[in-house]
Amino acid sequence: MVSVKFYLDKADKFNYCPIHLVIRQKDIKIKVSTGEKVLKENWDGNNQEVSTSDYNSVAINKFLIFLKQEVEKCIETTPHSNLTDKHIKDLITRLIESRKENNDVKIVCEDSVKYNKMKKITFIDLFAGAGGFSEGFLQAETKDKYFDFRLANDINDNCELTHLARYNYQLGMDAEFLRQDITEPDFIDNLMAKIKDQTIDVVCGGPPCQSFSLAGKRKKFDKKDDLFAHYLNVIKILRPKYFVMENVKGILTKEKGKIKEMILNEIRSILDLKEFPQLIHFVANLKKQHPEYSFILDCYINRLNFEKAVDKELDTLKEAYINSIENKFKNLAPKIANYKTSKTDINFGTIRHGFNLLKRSKELEYIRKKVIQEKNINDLDNDYFASNFDDFLVSIESDSIIEKIHNSFKNLEPGLDYKNEIDDIILALEIFNYSFDECIQDLSKIIRDEKLKVELESILSHIRLYNIDQPFVAMASDYGVPQNRERVLFIGCRKDQKMIHTVPATVKPEDRVTVFEALYDLNFVGNDDEKFNYEEVNINEQYGDKSNFVKSLIKKRGINGTFTKDGLTYAEWSKRGRLSERFKSAKNPFYVRNFDELDNPLAHIVAPLQNHKTSKQNDDVLKRLSIILNAGNYEDAKKELLKNGISTDKRSYSVLKIDGQSPTVLTMPDDYIHFNSPRALTVREMARLQSFDDSFVFQGKRSTGGNKRKFEVPQYTLVGNAVPPLMARAVALEILNNIK
Template structure:
């Protein structure tokens, strides 16, 4: 049994004594410098800690404790029984050097300069940073991306980004930790951009509320986030934007959501071209004299698009007040004075105008109610219908329906019916997106005018998009069949991109075995901090030749490359970042933002490779499922052994194929070779994250905490696979002007 302690060496000229690690084992002694110095008065020899009198006591004590733990693990808990002095020193010096390196450089290290053109990008709903990682990996013809700002609402997303991109890679990337639906979000985002031009915006608005795998809720705070994403696009007007989502969005509401998204994208206008459109609509009055009012409303609705948020809200109020004035003039024509003051139908119409004028305030109230509803977990209970009804009543379309019903009940004479219909049509125009307004304008055009309008529409639409593109991650070197929908908006002055070409053919796809085989040295309730050699011949005995044949040398993007390629696992260990980041520091882990501030960093060679602690029954259940090949086939045997489970599904990984879609719960998957769940690092490999990308904070969480916390498994499962993002970014670099 080895004993491990610290001692102070002789003090230097400044009175500081180096702290040394001393190991005694079988009569032999090893001494290693930790790289830290301390005044002897500040060190407590008995408890082996730096006293509170030192400014750096928290950081140094964390470092000493961490280093002692790694030494103890190496000497007293390792599978290997014999070490030479040299092996022990080399292993521990890896940890020490990583610590020294981190403290000998500034956070913003100088990157290797690249010749060529940098383009900028912003990552919204960034999560762990799958899009971010793919974009900074991408290069084409001396073109590459600079990372301006990332955004998400969760602190652990921010922590993971700050550690990766600021501390480790030395970028000056900003992070905005704020809900995109908040009123001052855009102002804060613009402030973080610092006046720089944004070339590309990417992001995947959270999609749980319309995922095929989850419940479909009304008034989930995540359900309408794509419209807020597009508001950012309207303001920043990047050359390209990419919006990623689950495949289920294409079929939600029988395809209506997809069509709505496309209409909203088509409704983003080039504000410089708006006067051309408004003049055209005004010109239609000559041939549609009886529809002056509606055409004026169309002009006002289109003009709202050119205003800032504040001025836009003022313009909306003027719009409703214009319609209200028309109704006020109509009222004495359709009812007497007494009725106009007391009738429920007239009051409904008047008060409906008031509600519409105060739409911004009602929208804010809706956001707050939805946030509180989600916080209180209102769903599948006696409360949910009441909340749904109330929130529905606040919608502008519902208010207009009630106004329409009030007009219907008034039974207005034919003499005034057109005026009533015009008021209702004008209210509906208020709620239309620009794409629908343009379609309505066509109703007032003859054949020649229609041709002219089509030419104007082509000029006025800022972005070109035909249809969303379905991308399977496995087509881009990711060892996972993860289908995602990409909406790629191309600004009208840029080359059109309709799809992302695959980088690998079907027969070239990366297998699960390629991705994970070299990490297969952990057991149940185990954690590894360094790589260990995996001997395929010993592990697989009679099938070793077949398993070795699965390993292929490839380029970064997964394309087979026998001349100077690397295996997927080698790329994962060495990293796929481009040449700018040769000065990157060693990766490290911290448990929280406070720990980062205190310098409580963990510099392991391998991070996030810890298995869950599973009891004997669970292990037996997994053994049976693994042996049978899938959960369904194993049901009878599980029942017979008394090991059946209420769990909906287990996915047994097939080493020769790609994994199913990686989600956020590790227990959903069974390792192909061992009856256990996957580690964070293994799931990250299936997502194509480099091993140097460390997922920070808690490893997992459960219960109601899942609503607010984003632990490591959630960070991984919700991410865009970096190699898919890299393919998207590369295609943009090929086309961007």
């Protein structure tokens, strides 16, 4: 029988009594100081806790419970022959010292002389999630440049909690976090207030793939709609030297490749406003050569002017644009119909009201956003409500409004004498909705003089602010990540910067990091278990005849995965961390449940190993996982599962292969089965497969379920949605090597 209790030692000169932990088991008696002190009157000996009269009672009691649980767990799981005074004292001391270091030392990220001589390249991370891009960028350095993290943005509180814990508390940085929906009207104002007057050199981020759609063609309206447009709006305002946009591979073929082209066109439509007057002057001169296009060319000039305006100024320009078309229609109306018809005919009504709707596009955008929010809050999908909501959302799109105006003109059947005027009105409405590139394409059709065509091309070569090559598919395993995760990268390069066409692989296909290298040293957890310290893994005992083979998989590597004799294994890099000496004063890894605990350092659970907890599985689940593991894959195991009466409706399980890479890490831990144990992966193991350092702790709730998945971003989701830091590091290094 083991007894683990606390007692107070003699008071110091301030009357504070040190709290000691004492362990008794048969002939063993161990006493260790916990590092905490309390006034004698604030100690409740019966309940073994600090009373609430002490200001720090909650935090201290939480730590004492944690210590007691770890000691009891250690005694329970350690063979009696290994259970020495030293073994237990070392365990307790590690936990206490880690906590003491974090609480006693004020951590400040001070640049050494080396870093004072280097150039800071500022960056912000939009749609940041856990911070995969941020982590990779902070790992990247060259001889004369490094990245200075200024701000991250996301909408979820656990993203912010994890960010603040990692970058502000643990690494001592002053990076800001903006928790706000990028589509909200005051987002830009709040972003600029946090950035202040700093120049931002690089913007990175990955708008969710649902946000890419062609206007008027949407089948499903999602809360993530139009995030891409707002992402680009940030680019237009900050005008960074480079920006990186990450997305799923499917974006290349979505809507038969039209989405990819739309993205490239929108990026190429970001203009250098200093050069913009040249284009307006050029179009104005065209009117002299083509007076027959005078009205349409005025429309192009007015539409192009949208590019240099934002917010209220843009709203004013759009309203003026529609007013000019409406005035042309008012002059035309008496010619094609009598007064009574113009006032009562449904087609005339549609045209007039359509103009009104187009002038109120900002108000309609607000309505659209609120309807999409309600659609998602109420989970309207695959039901009789969804199509009605979607039809309404389509009806208030400018494309749909313009289409109805067009059809109404057709229904009026005006005479041929007025065909040109009506065609001009219809084209003017279409120009209103054109992208910059569409304007240029149509203008080019008007120009017949070859010299003017050359002049226009010259103007465009100066006016486009960003150059961009075709997007490319990046395979995470090519950059030292033990995972076959494909992502598409768009890299926009400001015209004064060198073009980046791709990010070269750092690892040959045959040399990629294996799952075994990434996870073998963490396989010391059981069912419904949690570990806070690393333990030795006996490979011979776990793998028997396969021991020599699995040992051969462990390679010495550089940070980026390349083989090198004086390197570290992937597991060693994960434990040591891949951040540079700039962060040598970082605090030890710690975990908190919420912001209240984050603000109270005494409430931090400080331990060498975090996020390494397994779920509690019943006997049927354990047996099911064992059968699938032994079969090697889910499909081959189905007959045996059915025979044992433990088949399941779950669509898939992926058994990890020790000598290969994992499939794409997603947000559901039970999609994967460990390669040597019948269990799902822990958060830490999934983080290893994503190439996060072990010191990067995922905060808040571990998992969630049901409808809560729509709103909550627990640890597993943070990991699964992240950009692998080592892939981000490769991107960051490519930028550092090219940026001027």
